[in-house]
Amino acid sequence: MSGATPAFNVLWLQSGGCGGCSMSLLCADTTDFHGQLRQAGINLLWHPSISLQSGRELVDMLQAIVDGQLRLDALCIEGALLRGPHGTGRFHMLAGTGIPMTHWVQQLAAQARHVVAVGSCAAWGGITAAGDNLTDACGLQYLDATPGGLLGAAFRSRSGLPVINIAGCPTHPSWVLDSLMALAANGFTEADLDTLGRPRFYADQLVHHGCTRNEYYEYKASAEKPSDLGCMMEHMGCKGTQVHADCNTRLWNGEGSCTRAGYACIACTEPGFQEPGHPFHETPKFAGIPIGLPTDMPKAWFVALASLSKSATPKRVKVNAVADHLVVKPVARKTTLK
Amino acid sequence: MPRLLVGPFNRVEGDLEVTLDVQQGRVASAHVNSTMYRGFEQILQDKQPHDALVFVPRICGICSVSQSVAAARALADLGSIEVPPNGQIVTNFILATENLADHLMHFYVFFMPDFTHASYARHAWHGEAVARFAPQTGSQTRAATAARQRWFTLLGTLAGKWPHTQCIEPGGSTRAVDAAERIRLLAKVREFRGFLESQLFAAPLEFISSLDSEAALLRWLAEDPLKGDLRMFLTLAQDTGLRHLGPGPGRYLSYGAYPQPGAGFAFAPGVWHAATQTLNAVDAQAIREDATHAWLSDSGGPRHPIQGITQPEPDKPAAYTWNKAPRLDGAVLETGAIARQLASAHPLVRELVGSYGGTVFTRVVARLLELARVVPLMEQWLMQLRPGEAFCVPAQLPSEGTGVGLSEAARGSLGHWMTVQGGRIASYQIVAPTTWNFSPRDAAGTPGALEQALVGAPVLEGETTPVAVQHIVRSFDPCMVCTVH
Ligand code: SF4
Ligand code: SF4
Numbered sequence: 033m034s035g036a037t038p039a040f041n042v043l044w045l046q047s048g049g050c051g052g053c054s055m056s057l058l059c060a061d062t063t064d065f066h067g068q069l070r071q072a073g074i075n076l077l078w079h080p081s082i083s084l085q086s087g088r089e090l091v092d093m094l095q096a097i098v099d100g101q102l103r104l105d106a107l108c109i110e111g112a113l114l115r116g117p118h119g120t121g122r123f124h125m126l127a128g129t130g131i132p133m134t135h136w137v138q139q140l141a142a143q144a145r146h147v148v149a150v151g152s153c154a155a156w157g158g159i160t161a162a163g164d165n166l167t168d169a170c171g172l173q174y175l176d177a178t179p180g181g182l183l184g185a186a187f188r189s190r191s192g193l194p195v196i197n198i199a200g201c202p203t204h205p206s207w208v209l210d211s212l213m214a215l216a217a218n219g220f221t222e223a224d225l226d227t228l229g230r231p232r233f234y235a236d237q238l239v240h241h242g243c244t245r246n247e248y249y250e251y252k253a254s255a256e257k258p259s260d261l262g263c264m265m266e267h268m269g270c271k272g273t274q275v276h277a278d279c280n281t282r283l284w285n286g287e288g289s290c291t292r293a294g295y296a297c298i299a300c301t302e303p304g305f306q307e308p309g310h311p312f313h314e315t316p317k318f319a320g321i322p323i324g325l326p327t328d329m330p331k332a333w334f335v336a337l338a339s340l341s342k343s344a345t346p347k348r349v350k351v352n353a354v355a356d357h358l359v360v361k362p363v364a365r366k367t368t369l370k
Numbered sequence: 371m372p373r374l375l376v377g378p379f380n381r382v383e384g385d386l387e388v389t390l391d392v393q394q395g396r397v398a399s400a401h402v403n404s405t406m407y408r409g410f411e412q413i414l415q416d417k418q419p420h421d422a423l424v425f426v427p428r429i430c431g432i433c434s435v436s437q438s439v440a441a442a443r444a445l446a447d448l449g450s451i452e453v454p455p456n457g458q459i460v461t462n463f464i465l466a467t468e469n470l471a472d473h474l475m476h477f478y479v480f481f482m483p484d485f486t487h488a489s490y491a492r493h494a495w496h497g498e499a500v501a502r503f504a505p506q507t508g509s510q511t512r513a514a515t516a517a518r519q520r521w522f523t524l525l526g527t528l529a530g531k532w533p534h535t536q537c538i539e540p541g542g543s544t545r546a547v548d549a550a551e552r553i554r555l556l557a558k559v560r561e562f563r564g565f566l567e568s569q570l571f572a573a574p575l576e577f578i579s580s581l582d583s584e585a586a587l588l589r590w591l592a593e594d595p596l597k598g599d600l601r602m603f604l605t606l607a608q609d610t611g612l613r614h615l616g617p618g619p620g621r622y623l624s625y626g627a628y629p630q631p632g633a634g635f636a637f638a639p640g641v642w643h644a645a646t647q648t649l650n651a652v653d654a655q656a657i658r659e660d661a662t663h664a665w666l667s668d669s670g671g672p673r674h675p676i677q678g679i680t681q682p683e684p685d686k687p688a689a690y691t692w693n694k695a696p697r698l699d700g701a702v703l704e705t706g707a708i709a710r711q712l713a714s715a716h717p718l719v720r721e722l723v724g725s726y727g728g729t730v731f732t733r734v735v736a737r738l739l740e741l742a743r744v745v746p747l748m749e750q751w752l753m754q755l756r757p758g759e760a761f762c763v764p765a766q767l768p769s770e771g772t773g774v775g776l777s778e779a780a781r782g783s784l785g786h787w788m789t790v791q792g793g794r795i796a797s798y799q800i801v802a803p804t805t806w807n808f809s810p811r812d813a814a815g816t817p818g819a820l821e822q823a824l825v826g827a828p829v830l831e832g833e834t835t836p837v838a839v840q841h842i843v844r845s846f847d848p849c850m851v852c853t854v855h
Contacts, residue, residue, distance in 0.1 A: 048408055050851050051383050052431020052533040058475075058515060059522045059532065065515050066506045076506065080380045084483050084505045087376050087835035114406070117684050124406040127387035128377025133406075159428045163413040166682070202431060202534055258544045259762035279531075285519060287526020294544030295536040298424060311418045313536075356546035356761055 039075035040105045040216035043097065043140070044150075046080050047124050047133045048160045048169050049111025052202035053151035054081050060205035061286035072213045077104070087128055098139045106215055107144035107189075109137060109172055112153040112160040113182040116168035123167045134182055137172075146215050147172060147189045148196045150208060155197035155229070156303040157181075163307075171197070173229065176304040193222055197229040201300035206282060207234050226276070228303065234282065238327070239272035239297045242280035243289075249273075251345040252338045253353035258313075259294055262353025266322060269313045270296035273326035277301040294356075371398060376835050377405070379843060381480040383432045384850025386808075388839065389690075392829045397839070400817070400824035402808050407665070407692040410855040411680040414798040419445060419767050419790050422798065426786070427534045429800070430852045432475075434533030435468040435525075436779030437852070440786040440800075445540035448773030448790060449765055455631035456761040457542020459751045460528060462628045462636075464538065465777070466744050467524050470562075472780035473707070473737045474521075476847045477570075477599070478503070478514035481734065484840050485606055489830070495606060498596060510569065510599055517565040524558050527551070542762035549757045556752050563745050571742065572598025578742035582717040584725065600738055607731045616823040616842035618728035619702045620644040622709035623806065625652060625785070627778035628747070631754075636747055637778070640713035641698065644723055649713060653699070654776065654785065659801065660695040663688060663810040672697070672813065675787040676772060678799035692854040695809040695818060696801050704728050704819045705782025705806045706846065708736040716743075728823075730845040737847070769793035779803055781847050802852035820846060 046054070058081075062068045069076060076083070078090055085093070096102040113134050114123035121132025129136075141147050149172045152158035156176050160169040171181045173195040179185035181195075188194060196215075198207050211231050214220040226235045240249070248254070248263040255262035264270035272280070275297055279289045290297050298312050299305040310316040316323045325334050348360040377387035387403040410429050414422060426441040427434040439461060446453060453461070482503040490496050502510040522532055528545050529535035537544045547555065563575060571578050573590070578600075581587050587604070595605045607613060626639030640649040658672035666689075667681035683689070697703075708728055711719035716739065722732045768790070775786040782803030789797040809818030817825075820843065829836045 046385075048406065050428050050431040050434070050533070052428070052434060055431045055533055056531070059519050061519070063516050063519075064512060065519070066512055069506075080378070081383075082479055082505050083380060084486065086380055086840060087378065089835075090378055090380070114408070117682065120684075122684055123408070123682075124385065125387075126378060127385050127403070127405045128375055128379075159413075159425065160408050162425065163409075163415070163417075166409050166412055167407065169408070201428065202531070257762070257764040258539045258541065259546055259760075283526065284531035285522055285526050287523040288528075288530040290530045290536065293528065293530025293535065293537045294546075295530065298536070300534075312421050312424045357548055357758060 037073060040073050041075050041077050041103055042106045042108060042212065043077045043104055044079040044108040044110065045133070045137070047109065047111040047137070048114040048167060049151060049153040049158070051081070051110070053110045053208070054079070056202040057205045057208050059285040060209055068209065072216050074212055074216050091129055094136060094140065097143055100143060104140065104144045106146045106148055106212060107140050108148045108150050109154045110150040112157045112169035112171060113137060114160070114167045114169050115182070116166065119168070137182060141172070141183055141187070141189065145190045146193060146196065147183070148198060148211065149173070150198050151203045152199045152201040152300055152305065155199040158201055159306045161306065174303060177228070193220070194225070194229050196225065196231065199230055199301045200277065201305070204234070204279070204282065204284060207231065230276070230301070234278045235276040235301070237276065237278035237281065239275045239277050239279050239291070240326070241278070243272055243291050245291055248349060248353050250341060251349050252342045253345050253349045256354050259356040260354050261356065264291065264296045265315065267315055268296045269298065269311070269315050271299045271324060272297040274324055275299045275302055374829065374834070376839060381483065381844060382848045382850060383430065384853070386843070386848065386850050388824070388843065390824065390829070390839065395829055397824050397827040397829060400821045401690050402810060402818065402820050403691040404693045404808065404850050404854045406850070407682065407854050409680070409682070411798050411800060414795050417795050418793070419448065419788065419795055420765070422788070422795065423536055423539070429855045430849055431533045432472060433468065433779045433781065433849055433852060435465050435529070435535065435538065436777055436784055438535065438538040439465050440775040440777040440784050442538045442540045443775030443777060444773035444786040444788045445765060445767060445775070446773070447775060448771050448788060449540060449767045451540045451763065451765050453542050454760045454763060456546070456755055456759055458629065458631045459755055460543035460545065460547065460761060461538055463748055463751050464525060464529055464543070466628065466748050467521065468532070469780040470741055470744055471518055471521055472847070473741050474514055474518055477734070477738065478511055480847065481844050482603070483511070484837060484844065487837055489837055493609060495596070495602070495609065498602070499606070502599065502602065513565070513569060517562060520558065521562045524555060527555065539762055540765040542760070544762055546761040547755055547757065552752050552755060552757070556749060559745060559748050559752070566741060566745065570599050570738070572601065575742040575745055578739065583721055584718070587718065603734065612731040612841065613726045613729060615730045615838060616827065616845060618704040618819045618823045620727060621701055621703050622712050622728065623652065623698065623703040623705045623783050624709040624713040625776040625778055625783045626713070627710055637710045637714040641703070642709065642712040644727060647724065654774070656699045657785070657801065658697050660697060660812040662695070662813040663690055664694050665689045665692055666694060675785065675799035675801055676789065678787070678797070680799070691810045693805060693808060693810055695812040696806050697812060702809070702816060702819055702822065703806055705803050706733065706736070707740045707780070708733050709782060710778060711736045711739060730841050733845040781849050782806065800855050802849065802855065804846070804848045804850060804853040807846045808848055808850070808853055
């Protein structure tokens, strides 16, 4: 490898989260996870689940980065940053060091070429910031949709980019891999991020795109209980028409998505998803009309089209929408008409 | 007495620090600290009961489904909801998929890499261990990661994604399976069986489950001591004294795993007492959580979870962890695959524990045995599905009441206790497997299971993170984020 570009050094740390983004990542749709990283020139300096080094060996490595002796190309943080109690950060001390994780993250971020928030906790605070947010959890550069977070709204990493928010709960394995590979290839600019710092390659899509329930949606043939096949927007709390993510076209580990498994999109890529202000699996309505309408649709049009399409719903779609398997099958017709 | 502060402890789930007092090259006493607190029990207060299904899986990214199952059971208990057989089978299947993935991950990614450590370089098998189990590069580490990815496509289909699926409901599963799909799922289970039979066991699963004594195990080992990764482990274990390393408290708890439609469990519940070789019924009423040494309020003394409180007191003197100390009838218990295999009377595990106790060796053997025992069950469950019949019934939840959900996660017994008032969660308490295993001292000063297991562990000259301590800690496959939630 002499003369080749030096490896892209990635350090991965976890704070106030569940480790699920790492666990999901290891389900990436590839036959050789570690090979894929290596081929992209990515060198995982350390990761809490898969590295050999423990204790002192890691603390020495962190100190070498803080002291500028070891180059850090991407600092990946998974989990919210716990600033409590009373601003001390003691809700999460980095074991063996007696120092709050928030303090380590601030020092490491100052040295990193790129700072990456892996998952909605690191991006916005996420589920850890739910309720009264007793741990004073926040994301690296946001708390919900408000800029700030641990590092502050003005923070830019050494590359000049803000924190890259690979939001999702857990985030999708290939959103993470593709982002890291693009960064390693120097193929990532601020124009590739949406207004919330999320990579546009997935955030410029809607969950609704590619949903297998789209035919039911067209006819407003709606699921009424868990396991029904119909569209889950009208009664079951699905936010797929408003949520930025390509979950239904880039399936999880090549196989699934929330709506395909029969439950609603709860907007896990969006800031503040943890406190929707209504039960997750019920659609809030006003005068019988869902409050959260598709992003690009004027309300009057939605109401008019919904009543029209409901009156035109084929029996097959109407009946199947409230069953857990196809009750009425598509009619077999000759398709070779000239 | 010299003190050793060990951490960060990786290749476990979550954050862990261990303080060791060392005397003449051995651990004299240990204090176990879970260093991170998020407060799910506080977050859940005042939420809609059904919303627990969104919050609780996010307690843990590695045993997320087991949290969902416990919550769904607590809600079903609250609403007296009867899960239809299909829903029961799919729920068991999803939980089994997660549990077995955890066992696989534990062996290949969390546990075995310790044998690649330079401190073992003088052993004859070291080169082979590096070739197979080195993190990121070992042939078997990589093969197991790939097998795990394929295995989890089962949850892609049935659960949409993993972790943090919302497919498990109090009334069953949101994803019905039709007859054709069942064949595809079966093909994937068989693919995993293929990995286990060629790489891990180098033998049929049924043969591994039928090993009923240590003599039988050793005969099979002698045939080819490095063939397959289980035999490699057995060879290492003989050479490094894992048989006797890290004995736990000798009492084992299982709530019973995989309840079957109708009645009974695939693995029976019980509390196994190694000293007397007896199995007692589990009396969950006799559980108390003692917060004396936790940075949490202990007002009113040890409490049953249904009366439990969770209130941080970060400045509490004499506290050293965010974890409470659960006790059953005042006793320290160990939980996990070893407890399930003891309670369900597997002859090999009962004999090994009789000879050596719950040690690093017996814990790992029980976990691998479970891989061999559960995969065939999963194949049977798929065939028991009745396509066309209900997978889920809608849940009607009362606005007042209590619900208890008991389950078995990969790491052991998991319980959720919920009280609902005025249609809102008034109290939600969780006692996770590692809460048991990694509990601190109680009011009487009795150390928790790991704290006991670490006593006597060798600390070699110059070791800052003693490798024996690493083996013992990881043999429990701890899940720290679950522990303190
Ligand atoms: S279920 Fe959700 S994502 Fe699917 S069609 Fe309906 S609104 Fe769109
Ligand atoms: S479908 Fe919605 S809730 Fe599910 S992963 Fe995608 S964005 Fe998150």
